[in-house]
Amino acid sequence: MKLYIKALLISIITMLCLAEELRSQTIRCGVESYTPEEVLQIEELLNEWLEKGNMIIGPQIVYIPIVVHVIRYDNGSADVSDQQINDQIDAINTGFANTNFRFRLYSTQRINNTFWTTNTFGSLAENDMKAALSLDPDYFLNLYICDLPGILGYARFPWENIAKHLQGVVVSYKTLPGGSLVDYNEGDTGTHEIGHFCGLYHTFQNGCNEPGDAVEDTPFQLSATVGCPSSRNSCPQPGDDPIHNFMDYSSDPCLDHFTQGQFNRMKHIMSQYRSKMVTPLNITLNQKNSSSQPVGTLKLWESNDWSSDINSGTTLNLWAYSNYTFQGAQQIISNEKYNVWKKGDEIITDIINHHTFLLMPTDVSLTSQFDITKSNVVINNTTESSAIIAGNLKFKDPWLIDYADPLFGNSVRNRGMKESGPDKLEFKERSSPFYPDYTTNYNGDVYKGVFLDQDYLDPNKPYYSVQAIYPQTCTLAQTNREHTFYFQNWSANTVNGVPGAVFQNANSPTTGVVFKKEGAVVSANMKGTQLSSQSEAFKHNGQNKIVRISGNQGIMYQVYESMGNLGYKNDMLRKKVVIESGCDSNLCS
Structure with missing residues (x-):
C-alpha cells in the first residue's frame, strides 16, 4: 500500500512538473524589445511633440472599434465562439475600466488558413495575413485570433516604422475567456497586448535600470513574474514589483489594473501616433424647415433613454465607425413636420424617425428635414350620383407616428416603408369621409397633414396608398335603405385646372396615390346593386x-x-x- 501511495505521489509530482515545464516553454508575449537608449529616444520624440502644444486626449471617453479576425486551420479547428469573442471584449473593457478607453466590437470574420494561424512576429505569414485582412488601421484595432506557436500573443507599438497594415494585436485562441490554457484563459493576454498597442512597455522593461518602462508610478522590476506570488521585490529601488499590473507576465487571475501613469502615457502616445483613432468627429446636428431655417429640437439615444433636447446647429463629438440614433421633432411646427433625414447632402431613403447612423470619417452633419404638409385633404367613398357615402376605406401613411419601438424605450415613431417585421407599414381602416388633417384623432392616431408630390414612380421616395373595401353594405340617404357597393375606380377632383391627386393604378382597389394640390379630394367610386x-x-x-x-x-x-x-x-x-x-x-x- 505504501509503495502504491509513493508511486501515485511520484506520478502527480511528475505531471505537475511537466505542466509547469509546458507553461514555461510558452512565452507570454512576443513584442519587439528595446534597449535603454532606444526607449530614451522614443521618449525624447514624445516630449518634443508635447512641447509643441499638440492636442492630447481630453477627459471624454474614447471609443475604439475592434475588428476581430479568427484564423483557423484549414480544417476549421482552432475556432472560438461568438460568446468567447464578446467575453474577450468585456475582459478588455474591464481591464481598461480605470482609463478613458472603451472598446467596441465592430465586426467578426473567420478564415481557414493553416499558414496564417501559425504565424510568428515578423514572419511572412504575419505580413500576408494582415495585408489580406487588415481593415483601415487608422481607425480600427485589428485583433487576430490565431494558434500561435510558443507564445500567447504579440502586438505592434504605435511608433514602429512598418507598413500600416501590420498594426494590430495577435493573440492565441487558447487565451480567450474559456480557452484551454489554464491560468491564462481569462482574456488578459488581449488586455496586455492592447497595452502595447497603446504604447506601454512591460513593467520589467530594462530591469532595474533607467529609464525602466518610462512610467513614473510603476516600480522597477528585474524580470517577468511567473505565476502569482504573494509579493516580490527584485530591484533596490523603492516599491515592490507590480505583479498585479497587466503589463507583467503574471497569470491571469493575478492581473487587475493599469496605473494612472500608464494611462497618461497611453493618452499621450495614442494622441501622437494614432490620432485618428482617438479623435472624435465634429458632427453638426441640424433640424431645418423647408426654408432651411433651424426649427425645433432633437434627441440622441443614450444607452437606455433619450437625451435632453439638443438645439439645431449643435456640434457633437462622436466617433467614426460607431452607431448613433437620433430622433427628430415629431410635432407640427408652423404647418411643417419631419419628412426625411439627411447625412450631409445625401437624402436617407429610409424615412423612419429614431434613425440610426453609422458614422464615417468623412461625415460632418446630420439633418432632420422638415417640409410643408397640407391639412385640407379628403378621402371618401362616393356612389352613382357622386354622393358621399359612409362605409369604410383604408389609408397607408409612412409618416404616421404609431409604432412603439421596443429598442428605444417604447417611444413612438413612424414606420416608413417597412414591408416586414413587427413595424411593417399597414393600412389603417377609417370611416368615410376621412380627414388626415393636423388635429383629428383617430383612436390615438393623428396624421398631421400630408405631403404633396410624394411620387410612387421614384423608387427612393416613400409614398401614400389607398385601399377600397368591397363589397360593403351602406345605408344610402336617398333610399333610406341598405345597399351593397362594389369598387369601380379611384378619381380625384380638379383644383385650378389641375388634378388634385394622381394614382398608380386608378382601376385597382389598392393603389399608390400622389397628392398634387392643396384641397385634393380622393374618391373611391362605388357601384351599388340596382342603383343607377x-x-x-x-x-x-x-x-x-x-x-x-x-x-x-x-x-x-x-x-x-x-x-x-x-x-x-x-x-x-x-x-x-x-x-x-x-x-x-x-x-x-
Missing part, C-alpha cells in the same frame, strides 16, 4: 329591362346603364356585373 346614376334607369318604360336568354335554363337578367357602363344582375348569382365600355355584344346588338 341615370334618373330614367328604373322608371316605367325606362332603361331597366328584364330579359331571358334563350336556352339559358330560364335565368332572368336585369339590365341597366349606370356611370357610363352597362350593369346586369341575374336571379341565380344574385350579384351585379359591370360590363365596361357601354354594352357587351353578347347581351345587346
Whole structure:
C-alpha cells in the first residue's frame, strides 16, 4: 500500500512538473524589445511633440472599434465562439475600466488558413495575413485570433516604422475567456497586448535600470513574474514589483489594473501616433424647415433613454465607425413636420424617425428635414350620383407616428416603408369621409397633414396608398335603405385646372396615390346593386329591362346603364356585373 501511495505521489509530482515545464516553454508575449537608449529616444520624440502644444486626449471617453479576425486551420479547428469573442471584449473593457478607453466590437470574420494561424512576429505569414485582412488601421484595432506557436500573443507599438497594415494585436485562441490554457484563459493576454498597442512597455522593461518602462508610478522590476506570488521585490529601488499590473507576465487571475501613469502615457502616445483613432468627429446636428431655417429640437439615444433636447446647429463629438440614433421633432411646427433625414447632402431613403447612423470619417452633419404638409385633404367613398357615402376605406401613411419601438424605450415613431417585421407599414381602416388633417384623432392616431408630390414612380421616395373595401353594405340617404357597393375606380377632383391627386393604378382597389394640390379630394367610386346614376334607369318604360336568354335554363337578367357602363344582375348569382365600355355584344346588338 505504501509503495502504491509513493508511486501515485511520484506520478502527480511528475505531471505537475511537466505542466509547469509546458507553461514555461510558452512565452507570454512576443513584442519587439528595446534597449535603454532606444526607449530614451522614443521618449525624447514624445516630449518634443508635447512641447509643441499638440492636442492630447481630453477627459471624454474614447471609443475604439475592434475588428476581430479568427484564423483557423484549414480544417476549421482552432475556432472560438461568438460568446468567447464578446467575453474577450468585456475582459478588455474591464481591464481598461480605470482609463478613458472603451472598446467596441465592430465586426467578426473567420478564415481557414493553416499558414496564417501559425504565424510568428515578423514572419511572412504575419505580413500576408494582415495585408489580406487588415481593415483601415487608422481607425480600427485589428485583433487576430490565431494558434500561435510558443507564445500567447504579440502586438505592434504605435511608433514602429512598418507598413500600416501590420498594426494590430495577435493573440492565441487558447487565451480567450474559456480557452484551454489554464491560468491564462481569462482574456488578459488581449488586455496586455492592447497595452502595447497603446504604447506601454512591460513593467520589467530594462530591469532595474533607467529609464525602466518610462512610467513614473510603476516600480522597477528585474524580470517577468511567473505565476502569482504573494509579493516580490527584485530591484533596490523603492516599491515592490507590480505583479498585479497587466503589463507583467503574471497569470491571469493575478492581473487587475493599469496605473494612472500608464494611462497618461497611453493618452499621450495614442494622441501622437494614432490620432485618428482617438479623435472624435465634429458632427453638426441640424433640424431645418423647408426654408432651411433651424426649427425645433432633437434627441440622441443614450444607452437606455433619450437625451435632453439638443438645439439645431449643435456640434457633437462622436466617433467614426460607431452607431448613433437620433430622433427628430415629431410635432407640427408652423404647418411643417419631419419628412426625411439627411447625412450631409445625401437624402436617407429610409424615412423612419429614431434613425440610426453609422458614422464615417468623412461625415460632418446630420439633418432632420422638415417640409410643408397640407391639412385640407379628403378621402371618401362616393356612389352613382357622386354622393358621399359612409362605409369604410383604408389609408397607408409612412409618416404616421404609431409604432412603439421596443429598442428605444417604447417611444413612438413612424414606420416608413417597412414591408416586414413587427413595424411593417399597414393600412389603417377609417370611416368615410376621412380627414388626415393636423388635429383629428383617430383612436390615438393623428396624421398631421400630408405631403404633396410624394411620387410612387421614384423608387427612393416613400409614398401614400389607398385601399377600397368591397363589397360593403351602406345605408344610402336617398333610399333610406341598405345597399351593397362594389369598387369601380379611384378619381380625384380638379383644383385650378389641375388634378388634385394622381394614382398608380386608378382601376385597382389598392393603389399608390400622389397628392398634387392643396384641397385634393380622393374618391373611391362605388357601384351599388340596382342603383343607377341615370334618373330614367328604373322608371316605367325606362332603361331597366328584364330579359331571358334563350336556352339559358330560364335565368332572368336585369339590365341597366349606370356611370357610363352597362350593369346586369341575374336571379341565380344574385350579384351585379359591370360590363365596361357601354354594352357587351353578347347581351345587346
